[in-house]
Amino acid sequence: MSTGKENKDENSKSFTPSRIFKSRRDSHDDLPIEGWPMGTATLLTEIDKKMMVVLRDNRTLIGYLRSIDQFGNLALHQTIERIYVGSKYGDIPRGIFIVRGENAVLLGELDQTRDVGLIEQVSVEEILNAQRREQEAKQEKNKVLAKALRERGLSFVNDLVQEDQF
Amino acid sequence: MLVELKNGETYNGHLVSCDNWMNINLREVICTSRDGDKFWRMPECYIRGSTIKYLRIPDEIIDMVKEDLVVKAKGRRDAKTARGGQRGRGAQRGSFGGRGGKGPGGPGGRGGGGVGRPFNKPRGKIEIFINEPVDKV
Numbered sequence: 001m002s003t004g005k006e007n008k009d010e011n012s013k014s015f016t017p018s019r020i021f022k023s024r025r026d027s028h029d030d031l032p033i034e035g036w037p038m039g040t041a042t043l044l045t046e047i048d049k050k051m052m053v054v055l056r057d058n059r060t061l062i063g064y065l066r067s068i069d070q071f072g073n074l075a076l077h078q079t080i081e082r083i084y085v086g087s088k089y090g091d092i093p094r095g096i097f098i099v100r101g102e103n104a105v106l107l108g109e110l111d112q113t114r115d116v117g118l119i120e121q122v123s124v125e126e127i128l129n130a131q132r133r134e135q136e137a138k139q140e141k142n143k144v145l146a147k148a149l150r151e152r153g154l155s156f157v158n159d160l161v162q163e164d165q166f
Numbered sequence: 167m168l169v170e171l172k173n174g175e176t177y178n179g180h181l182v183s184c185d186n187w188m189n190i191n192l193r194e195v196i197c198t199s200r201d202g203d204k205f206w207r208m209p210e211c212y213i214r215g216s217t218i219k220y221l222r223i224p225d226e227i228i229d230m231v232k233e234d235l236v237v238k239a240k241g242r243r244d245a246k247t248a249r250g251g252q253r254g255r256g257a258q259r260g261s262f263g264g265r266g267g268k269g270p271g272g273p274g275g276r277g278g279g280g281v282g283r284p285f286n287k288p289r290g291k292i293e294i295f296i297n298e299p300v301d302k303v
Contacts, residue, residue: 099220101220
């Protein structure tokens with residue numbers, strides 16, 4: 001008897017933020033959030049998790065997602081910038097980020113158990129050097145390509161190849 | 167705080183005000199070119215929100231928000247007792263006031279708050295500044 005009444009009360013309250021957060025913490029992560037239609041896309045379930053964000057400029061940020069809004073703006077706490085070069089990566093501590101939503105390409109929870117051992121962490125200095133070398137190699141390649149294209153009467157826009165593939 | 171634009175330029179300065187579109191006013195700005203090789207200093211600047219890539223704010227902000235919440239709660243409690251249980255909205259205002267010069271680095275007492283506060287209402291005396299230039303990657 002009493003359970004029926006409680007359920008009714010819960011349903012009537014289920015759209016308030018506090019209800020959303022409570023049900024998120026109480027329930028299993030895979031289940032839909034109580035009170036929302038099935039398949040509703042929301043980032044609220046990801047709050048306070050360690051998330052990886054890839055920006056349009058190809059930078060990767062990893063931090064605790066502390067807040068979001070209706071535009072997909074993201075507040076990240078204890079953020080690091082992770083730079084990947086080949087099978088190596090380096091982390092640079094960056095602090096608190098507020099990412100304007102339109103610049104985020106990807107947001108995903110970081111599964112810290114998955115890639116252990118597959119890639120190797122190196123020092124910031126080392127990864128920055130590796131990144132610079134990679135950039136220089138790419139530029140060299142582009143120069144050759146540009147020259148070849150020019151000889152064939154075609155133009156080559158360096159900027160388009162360099163970045164912003166999204 | 168530090169503002170990076172979509173074109174890679176960064177603007178490092180004290181937040182004066184912002185609005186619902188993320189348009190931002192900064193004071194004592196150091197602008198850095200995309201490659202990090204050219205710098206401009208300007209007394210103030212205005213940044214259109216739509217050109218922003220991200221903002222970086224110093225860690226100390228978190229502590230300030232905590233302080234602010236405490237002050238707010240206190241204000242609310244006071245208002246409650248004073249007005250016999252009514253919640254006083256007015257008591258929440260200006261809770262950042264009178265704490266100038268506590269921020270890290272630089273001369274104190276300028277700039278407005280940004281986080282967890284209503285937009286569009288520059289007030290208070292928080293120092294928002296990231297001292298070191300961002301490492302160019």
